[in-house]
Amino acid sequence: MEIFHLFNHPGKRSVNIDLHIHTTASDGSMTPAQVVEEAIQAGLSVISIADHDTTGGVAAALETRHAQEIVVVPGVEISASHPSGEVHILGYWMDYGNPAFQAFLERPRSTRVPRMIEMCRRLRGVGLQVRPEEVFEEAGGTDAVGRPHLARVLLAKGYVKDMEEAFRNYLTKGTPGYVKRVKNRTAEAIAMIHRFGGISVIAHPGLLEDPGLVDHLIREGVMGIEVLCHEHDREAVEKYSEIADRNGLLKTGGSDYHGDMLGKSFRLGDLKVPYEYYLALKEAKEKRTGVRDQAARCQKAGRH
Numbered sequence: 001m002e003i004f005h006l007f008n009h010p011g012k013r014s015v016n017i018d019l020h021i022h023t024t025a026s027d028g029s030m031t032p033a034q035v036v037e038e039a040i041q042a043g044l045s046v047i048s049i050a051d052h053d054t055t056g057g058v059a060a061a062l063e064t065r066h067a068q069e070i071v072v073v074p075g076v077e078i079s080a081s082h083p084s085g086e087v088h089i090l091g092y093w094m095d096y097g098n099p100a101f102q103a104f105l106e107r108p109r110s111t112r113v114p115r116m117i118e119m120c121r122r123l124r125g126v127g128l129q130v131r132p133e134e135v136f137e138e139a140g141g142t143d144a145v146g147r148p149h150l151a152r153v154l155l156a157k158g159y160v161k162d163m164e165e166a167f168r169n170y171l172t173k174g175t176p177g178y179v180k181r182v183k184n185r186t187a188e189a190i191a192m193i194h195r196f197g198g199i200s201v202i203a204h205p206g207l208l209e210d211p212g213l214v215d216h217l218i219r220e221g222v223m224g225i226e227v228l229c230h231e232h233d234r235e236a237v238e239k240y241s242e243i244a245d246r247n248g249l250l251k252t253g254g255s256d257y258h259g260d261m262l263g264k265s266f267r268l269g270d271l272k273v274p275y276e277y278y279l280a281l282k283e284a285k286e287k288r289t290g291v292r293d294q295a296a297r298c299q300k301a302g303r304h
Contacts, residue, residue, distance in 0.1 A: 015275040017046035018268060019073065020090065020203065020226065020254020022261075025049075025057030026077075026144040029259030032061035035268075040069050042269030046278045048092060048254065050075035053109045054144045055096040071278070077203055078193075079108065081183040082216060085209035087202065089189045089217075090226065090252070093285045094198030101196045104184065111182040112145050119150060123170060123177040128159050147171045148261050163263040187220045194221065199284055201252050204229045206236045214240075218247050223284065228253030228273050230266055250284055252277050 022028035023035050030038065032049060035057075039047045047070060049061045058074045061067065074096055078089045094101060117132045124130065134153050139145040151166035160166040170177040184192075193200040201224035205214050214225070227240045228251075244251045253273030255266060 016044055016269060017253070017273045017275055017278050018044055018255050018257065018271065019046070019048040019075070019092070019252050019273065019277070019281075020050050020077070020229070021047055021257045021268070022051050022077075022259075023049055023057035023061070024140055025054050025060075025142060026051035027139075027146045027148040027258060027261055029261040032057040033064040035257075035259075036061050036064045036067055036070060036072065038268050040066055042267065044070065044269055045275060046071040046073065048073035048075035048090075050077045050090055050092075050254070052077050052144050052146065053079055053105050054142075055102075055105070056142070056144070058096060073278075073281075076105070078105070078189040079181070079183050080186040080189040082186045082213060084213050084216065086183065087186050087208065087213055087217065088204065089186065089193070089222070090201040090203045090224075090254075091189075091193035092199045092201065092281060094193055095196040098196055101192060104188075104192050108181070108183050109143055112143065115179050115181050116145050116150065118179045119147075119171075119177045122179070123154075126176045128154065128157075128170070128177075130154065130157065130159075148258065150177070152261070163261075186217060190217070190220050190222050194223075197285075197288060199223050199250065199281060199288070201226055201250065203254075204231050204256060205240055206232045214243060218249070222249070224250030224252050224281070226254060227251045228271060228277075230255060230264075230271060250277075250280055252281060 021035055023030060023032045049057045051057050055076050061072050073092055076091045080087050080089050116135055120130045120132045130153055135150050136145060138152050139149040151163050151171060154160050154166045169175060172178055190200045200222045202217055202222055203226050205225055225240050225244050227237055227244060255271045257268055
């Protein structure tokens with residue numbers, strides 16, 4: 001991977017960025033190349049491909065023919081568990097190609113297919129005739145198959161009028177089709193992102209079941225918090241900005257864009273995230289890289 005893709009400055013194009021975008025590698029409706037194209041059309045200067053529990057879309061985004069017109073930050077969104085509830089941890093600039101990191105992501109991802117088979121079985125038990133093969137076809141072959149793909153099948157079959165109804169009536173905790181998914185623990189996710197040189201960030205904290213989870217994650221060493229997202233109103237933005245300032249955390253922002261997958265009305269570029277967030281994130285990454293390089297040099301010198 002060329003360093004240009006990581007740290008180039010977009011010049012005078014735009015100061016708007018988006019550090020949380022999904023592709024067909026997980027549950028987005030657009031390919032990585034299409035995301036890059038749409039982001040450029042939307043005037044974004046920096047984006048991050050942050051698919052659920054997979055980095056399968058990162059290389060394709062970096063290699064698209066227009067990638068040099070925009071900064072593409074390699075990312076991932078890890079679904080993690082804590083005794084107080086589920087948390088999504090964003091990771092940026094990890095050594096994502098490392099086999100050990102990929103094995104870490106594969107552990108929970110390998111449970112997605114059996115989970116989907118069970119969800120379909122439960123839905124058939126309440127009269128909704130959905131076969132797993134239909135969901136896998138909707139997912140386009142990704143092994144990060146998830147509830148949005150199943151919701152799309154329910155919508156296509158006329159069982160629900162929109163994606164929101166599919167989740168509300170059938171796919172959330174306490175409904176007929178819900179099956180709990182195996183996840184890595186939050187402390188493990190944060191530690192693995194750091195182990196492989198990355199920056200860890202709490203995704204959309206306003207959606208946490210237990211607001212106190214933010215404090216737990218800070219104690220576990222998380223480095224940043226997603227302050228700006230479509231789920232946060234002005235009060236929430238101020239709240240999480242204050243938490244970030246008080247605890248010395250990085251601030252990030254992203255749309256959590258899934259294309260047309262979730263039936264959301266916003267488009268890329270609608271959320272205004274300042275370029276300064278990217279600069280601070282980049283500076284933190286450069287410091288981590290410098291420390292790691294210095295440690296490696298010291299270790300090498302010690303062997304001579």
